[in-house]
Amino acid sequence: MPDEISATATAANDDIVLRGMGSFHVGGRVAEISGKPVRAMQRQPGGPLTPFDPNGQYAVEQMYVQYFLPRKRKGRVPLLLWHGGGLTGVTYESTPDGREGWVNMFLRYGWDVYNCDAMERGRSGFAPPEIWPDEPVFLPCRDPFERFRIGDGPGSWNPDPAKARVIPGNQFPVEAYTNFMRQAVPRWLSTDDAVIAAYVALVDKLGPCVILAHSQGGAFAFRVAEQRPDKIKAIVAIESATAGNIVDAPKLKDVPVLMLFGDYVEQHPRWAAFKSIDAEYADAIKAAGGQVDWVDLPDLGIKGNSHMLMQDRNNAAIADVIQQWLVRKGLSDEQ
Amino acid sequence: MPDEISATATAANDDIVLRGMGSFHVGGRVAEISGKPVRAMQRQPGGPLTPFDPNGQYAVEQMYVQYFLPRKRKGRVPLLLWHGGGLTGVTYESTPDGREGWVNMFLRYGWDVYNCDAMERGRSGFAPPEIWPDEPVFLPCRDPFERFRIGDGPGSWNPDPAKARVIPGNQFPVEAYTNFMRQAVPRWLSTDDAVIAAYVALVDKLGPCVILAHSQGGAFAFRVAEQRPDKIKAIVAIESATAGNIVDAPKLKDVPVLMLFGDYVEQHPRWAAFKSIDAEYADAIKAAGGQVDWVDLPDLGIKGNSHMLMQDRNNAAIADVIQQWLVRKGLSDEQ
Numbered sequence: 001m002p003d004e005i006s007a008t009a010t011a012a013n014d015d016i017v018l019r020g021m022g023s024f025h026v027g028g029r030v031a032e033i034s035g036k037p038v039r040a041m042q043r044q045p046g047g048p049l050t051p052f053d054p055n056g057q058y059a060v061e062q063m064y065v066q067y068f069l070p071r072k073r074k075g076r077v078p079l080l081l082w083h084g085g086g087l088t089g090v091t092y093e094s095t096p097d098g099r100e101g102w103v104n105m106f107l108r109y110g111w112d113v114y115n116c117d118a119m120e121r122g123r124s125g126f127a128p129p130e131i132w133p134d135e136p137v138f139l140p141c142r143d144p145f146e147r148f149r150i151g152d153g154p155g156s157w158n159p160d161p162a163k164a165r166v167i168p169g170n171q172f173p174v175e176a177y178t179n180f181m182r183q184a185v186p187r188w189l190s191t192d193d194a195v196i197a198a199y200v201a202l203v204d205k206l207g208p209c210v211i212l213a214h215s216q217g218g219a220f221a222f223r224v225a226e227q228r229p230d231k232i233k234a235i236v237a238i239e240s241a242t243a244g245n246i247v248d249a250p251k252l253k254d255v256p257v258l259m260l261f262g263d264y265v266e267q268h269p270r271w272a273a274f275k276s277i278d279a280e281y282a283d284a285i286k287a288a289g290g291q292v293d294w295v296d297l298p299d300l301g302i303k304g305n306s307h308m309l310m311q312d313r314n315n316a317a318i319a320d321v322i323q324q325w326l327v328r329k330g331l332s333d334e335q
Numbered sequence: 336m337p338d339e340i341s342a343t344a345t346a347a348n349d350d351i352v353l354r355g356m357g358s359f360h361v362g363g364r365v366a367e368i369s370g371k372p373v374r375a376m377q378r379q380p381g382g383p384l385t386p387f388d389p390n391g392q393y394a395v396e397q398m399y400v401q402y403f404l405p406r407k408r409k410g411r412v413p414l415l416l417w418h419g420g421g422l423t424g425v426t427y428e429s430t431p432d433g434r435e436g437w438v439n440m441f442l443r444y445g446w447d448v449y450n451c452d453a454m455e456r457g458r459s460g461f462a463p464p465e466i467w468p469d470e471p472v473f474l475p476c477r478d479p480f481e482r483f484r485i486g487d488g489p490g491s492w493n494p495d496p497a498k499a500r501v502i503p504g505n506q507f508p509v510e511a512y513t514n515f516m517r518q519a520v521p522r523w524l525s526t527d528d529a530v531i532a533a534y535v536a537l538v539d540k541l542g543p544c545v546i547l548a549h550s551q552g553g554a555f556a557f558r559v560a561e562q563r564p565d566k567i568k569a570i571v572a573i574e575s576a577t578a579g580n581i582v583d584a585p586k587l588k589d590v591p592v593l594m595l596f597g598d599y600v601e602q603h604p605r606w607a608a609f610k611s612i613d614a615e616y617a618d619a620i621k622a623a624g625g626q627v628d629w630v631d632l633p634d635l636g637i638k639g640n641s642h643m644l645m646q647d648r649n650n651a652a653i654a655d656v657i658q659q660w661l662v663r664k665g666l667s668d669e670q
Binding site: 009010011012015016017018019020021022023024025028030033041042043044047048050052053054055056057058059062064066067069071085088089090093094098100101103104112114117122123125126127128129135137138139140141142143159178179181182183184185186189216219241242270273274277 | 387438524
C-alpha cells in the first residue's frame with residue numbers, strides 16, 4: 001500500500017482556534033434479540049472463557065456526529081456536513097493526499113461544523129444480522145475509480161496509480177487513490193429510512209442549520225428538509241445522487257438551495273441521469289415559489305472536477321464558491 | 336432513547352489552539368475476490384439499475400487515525416490513543432454525558448494527539464465476508480453494564496437508568512449509559528494480527544511516540560512494543576485486558592510502562608484475572624531491568640472508577656495522574 005503518499009500530519013500557517021470540540025451520538029432505537037443460545041467466548045487471546053448471552057436489548061441505528069466550534073463564529077447557524085454512499089465523515093477531513101479538507105476550510109470561514117457519519121457507517125456502528133438481515137455492499141477499488149469520473153472508462157483503474165488511465169485534466173489526486181479507497185466503508189441498501197430518521201433527530205436536536213451534503217447525502221438532505229422545512233436554512237447539494245420526493249418539493253419553497261456539479265457530467269450517463277433528476281426537483285421547488293441556484297463548475301471556469309469535489313486538488317476554490325453563496329444568502333458574515 | 340442526556344455541543348472556557356488537524360488511514364493490504372457473479376444494483380431508491388461486479392481488488396485492514404496538533408506543544412513525541420474492544424476512538428472524545436474527554440485534556444496538556452479507530456472498527460471500515468469469513472460480535476446493552484464494573488452484578492442493567500442497580504459510589508455517568516452503548520461497534524475475534532499490523536504501520540510512520548491504551552488496546556500496545564521497542568518511548572496501559580507475550584517482555588526493558596487500574600477490581604474475578612496477567616508481564620519486564628510503575632487508583636484516594644475510566648465523572652483527575660507520570664519520565668515539559 002502506498003503509504004508514502006499520505007502526509008502523516010499537516011500543520012497549517014494559520015492556527016485553528018476552537019471554543020469547543022467533541023462528539024456525540026444521536027437518534028436510534030432499542031432493538032431486542034431473543035431465543036439465541038448462550039455461548040462461551042474468549043474475548044482476548046490468553047484471556048478467560050466467559051459466557052456470552054446475545055439475547056437482550058441493543059442500541060441500534062444511532063448516528064455519530066463530531067463537532068468543532070471556532071472561536072470567531074461567522075456562520076449564523078450550525079453547518080452540517082453529510083457524506084455520500086459507502087463513505088463516512090472522513091470525506092470532509094484531510095484529502096487522500098494529505099491536504100486540508102472542507103472541515104478545516106469551513107471552520108476557517110467561521111462555521112460551527114458538525115461532521116456526521118451517516119447511520120450505519122463508520123463510528124455510527126451497525127446492527128446485528130438479526131436486525132438487518134441483508135448483506136452490506138463492499139466496493140472494489142475499480143468501482144469508484146470508473147464511476148466517480150476519475151478513470152477514463154471501463155478498465156481504467158490500475159493498482160499502480162502511475163499506470164491508471166485518468167480522464168485528461170482530472171483534478172482528483174490520483175496518486176493517492178488507494179488512500180481514498182481506504183476511506184470506503186460497507187453500506188446497506190435497505191436502511192434509508194433509519195438513516196433519514198437519525199438525520200432528522202440531529203436537526204431536531206440542533207435547531208436551525210445549514211446542510212452541506214454530497215451524493216447520496218444530498219438525497220437524504222432533501223428528504224429531511226421535506227420533514228423539517230422550518231429548521232433547514234439552506235441546502236448545499238453537491239452532485240446530489242437523486243433528490244427528494246418530487247411531490248414534496250414545494251415544502252422547500254422557503255429553503256434556499258444550491259445545486260452544484262463538477263466536470264464531465266454530460267459525458268457520463270449515470271451522472272447526467274442524477275443531474276436530470278435534481279433539475280426536475282429544482283424546477284418543482286421553483287414552481288412553488290422557492291429559490292434554487294445552480295452551479296456547473298465548468299461554467300465558472302473551474303474544470304476537471306471528479307465526483308469527489310471536496311478532495312480534488314482545487315477543493316479550496318470550490319469551498320469558496322459555496323461560502324460566497326452562503327454569504328449572499330445572509331447565512332454568514334463576510335470574511 | 337434519552338437524547339436529552341447528551342450535551343449537543345460543549346464550549347469550554349479555554350480555547351483549544353491548533354496548528355493542524357486532520358486524519359489519514361495507514362497500513363492494510365490489497366485483497367482479491369474472484370468468481371462472483373455480476374449483479375444489477377439500484378444504489379439509490381429511484382436511481383438507475385447499474386451492473387455491479389464484486390470481483391476485483393479491495394483495500395482492506397487499514398486503520399483510521401485522526402490527529403490534533405496544539406500550537407503550544409509540550410509533549411516531546413506524539414501521543415497515540417488506542418481504545419478497547421468493541422469501541423472506537425470515540426472512547427476518548429466527549430464523555431457519554433457530554434463532558435470533555437481525554438483527547439481535549441491531553442491536547443490542553445500540549446500533546447500532539449493521534450486518536451485511532453483500531454483496524455476493523457469505526458472509520459477504519461471492515462472487510463467483505465469472503466476475506467473475513469467469521470461473524471462479528473455485537474454486545475447487548477446489559478453486557479458491558481455488568482462486565483465493566485458499573486452495574487452491581489447480573490441483572491443490574493435496566494433500560495431505564497434510574498432503575499438500574501449501580502455499584503455504590505460508581506463514577507460512571509450512569510444516566511448516560513445508553514449513549515455509551517451507542518458508541519459500541521461490532522468486533523471480530525479473529526483479526527488481532529491485522530489490528531497489530533496496522534498499529535505497527537502507524538508507529539513506523541510516526542517514529543518515536545507514547546502509547547496510551549485501554550483494555551484490549553493495552554494488549555495490542557505491548558505486542559506492538561515487542562516488535563518496535565526502540566520507537567515506543569512509554570506505554571500507559573489502562574486496565575490492559577491481557578498483556579503481551581510473556582517471553583517477549585524483556586524486549587520492553589527500555590520502555591517505561593505505567594499500569595493503571597480503577598476500583599472494584601479484586602471483587603470482580605474477570606478483572607482480577609487481567610490484573611494478574613498484567614502483573615506477571617510487568618514482573619517479566621522488571622526482571623529484565625525495565626521500569627514498570629503501577630497505580631491502583633484507590634491507593635491514591637481516587638475511588639469508584641469503572642472500566643471506562645476516561646469517561647467517568649473524575650476523568651480529569653485520572654488524566655492528571657497520567658500526565659504527571661509522563662512529566663516525571665521526561666516526556667513532557669511541566670505545565
